[in-house]
Amino acid sequence: MEKVRIVEVGPRDGLQNEKQAIPTATKLELIERLAAAGLRDIEATSFVSPKWVPQMADHAEIMAGLQRRPGVNYPVLAPNLKGFEAAVAAGVTEVAVFAAASEAFSQKNINCSIAESINRFAPVFEAARQHGVKVRGYVSCVVACPYDGAIAPDKVAEVAARLHDLGSYEVSLGDTIGAGTPASVLRMLEAVATKVPVAQLAGHYHDTYGMAAANVYASYQFGVRVFDSSVAGLGGCPYAKGATGNVATEDVVYLLQGLGADTGVDLQRLVDCGAWISEQLGRAPQSRVTRALLAKQPAANGA
Template sequence: MTEQVEIFEVGPRDGLQNEARLISTADKVALIDMLSQAGFRRIEVASFVSPKWVPQMADGADVLAQIDRVESVSYAALTPNMRGFDGAVKARADEIAIFGSASEGFSKANLNATIDESLARFADVAAAAKAEGMPMRGYVSCVTDCPFDGEVAPGDVARVVAALRDMGAYEVSLGDTLGRGLPERVDAMLAAVLEEMPADRLAGHFHDTAGRALENVDVALARGLRVFDAAVGGLGGCPYAPGAAGNVATEALDAHLRERECDTGLDVNVITQAAEIAKSVRRV
C-alpha cells in the first residue's frame, strides 16, 4: 500500500524570515495563496516576534488578514511570548507554535535565555493556548549540531521534547538547524526522542546545507516519522545560525517521497509554480 506522508509547508515563515531584503506583504500573500491550492493541510505563514529582531515578519497580522483562506488548510503562526500569542489570536491564526533549543549556546543567542528559562517563558503561552482551544506545535532547534556548542547530545534533545510534550504540544518538529547532521547522528537522536514521544507526534525539519537533508528524511522515515517540514523553492536559513542554508525544498522532498511510493497528496504542478514564485521573490 502507498504510505501517507505529510509535508508541512514552512516557506512563508521559516523560509522568508532569513531574506536580506524586506519581502512585500503582497508577495507573501501571493505565495501563500498559491500554496493554499497545492493540497497542504498546514502552512506556516507568520511569526509574531519583535520586528526589531526579525523585521521580515513584522507584517504577520496583515498577511493573515489578506490571504485567501482555504477551509481545509490550517494557517500557523510562531508565537514566542504572550504578546505574540495575543497577536496571533487577533489575526485569526488557526494554530500556533513555540520553539526551544536543545543547546544552551543557541538558546542564549536566539532567545536570550537558557533552555530552562525559555521553557518557563513558554508555559504561559501553552496555558493560554489550551484555554483558547488553540492547537500548539513545538519546535526544537539544533537537534544534532549547534553553531556555538558543537555536537548536541541526543538526551538533551529528548529532554526538551518531553518538556514541550508536557506543555501540550500536539506535535514536535525536530530541527537540524545547521543542516550538517550526519544520518547516523540523526538516527541516534531519534532513538532517544522516541523514548519520550511516539513517531506519529514527531516531524523532521532538515536544512540542506551539506546536501544530506533527503538522507536524513530517509532515516526519519525508517524510524516511523510521517511528517516533514519543507520550504518551497528551498527558502530559508536561520538568522541565529551562521552558515545555515535553506530548508529542504518542498518540490525536492515531494519528488523524493514519491520515488519511495509515498503519497503526499500534493499537486506537483502547483508546487512547481509556487517554487517559481518563491525564487522570483528572492531575485527581485
C-alpha cells in the same frame, strides 16, 4: 499507501531572514499558490517584535488578507504570551513555540537558559488551552550547534519531552545548521522516541551539507510521517555563510512520491510555485527537482 504530512515553512522560516523588503501581497500570493498545489499546513508568519524580525512586521496584515481554504491550516510562530494574544486576535488557530537543545544557542538567541525558555512558554500553553488553539513545539539544534558542537541525543529527548508534556500536539526536531547525517539523525530519533511517540514527531532538516533528503529518508524509514520543508529551498542558514537552509519542499515531495507515499501535493504546481517565488526574489530556486524539471521544459515545448 502511506500518508505523509508536509508542513510548508517557506512563508515564515523561509522569508524571515530576507534582507530585501517583500510586499505583503507577494507573501499572500505565495501562500495561496502553495495551498493551490495541495499543501494543507502552511506556516504563514511570525508574531514577533518587528525590532527583531522586520520581515514579519506585517503579520496582522497577512492573517487578515489570507484567502482561507477549507481544510488548510495556517499556523504562526508565537514565542511569548504577547505574541500569542496578538495572533489569537488575528484569528490564528495554531501557534508554534521554539526551544533549543543547546544551552549556548539558547543564551545567544534569546538570552536565557533552555529551562527558562520553556518556563516562559507555560502561559502560552495555558492560554492556548483556554482559547482552543493548538500548539506545536520546535526543538532547534537537535544534532549540532554552531557554538556547542555535537548535541547529545538524550538532551534533545529531554527538551522534546518537556514541550510534549506542556501540551505540544507535535514536536518538530530541527537540524538547525544542517550538520546531520542519517546515522546521527537516527541516534537522535531513537532517544527522542523513548520520551515522545513517533506519531507526534516531525523532521525539520536543513540542507547545509546536502544531507537533508537523506535525513528525510532515514526518518521516514524510522516511522516519522511529518516533515517540514520550504518551497524552492527558501531560507539561508545564518550560521554558515552562503549555505542553503531549509530542505526544498519539491525535493521532499519527489522523494516521498518515489517511496510510494501520499503527500497530497501536486508536484508540477509546486515546482511552478517555486520558480515563481524565486523569480520574485531575483534568484534561482535551490530545489534540485525544480531545476531539473524546469530544464526539461524548453525541450518539451520545442518538440
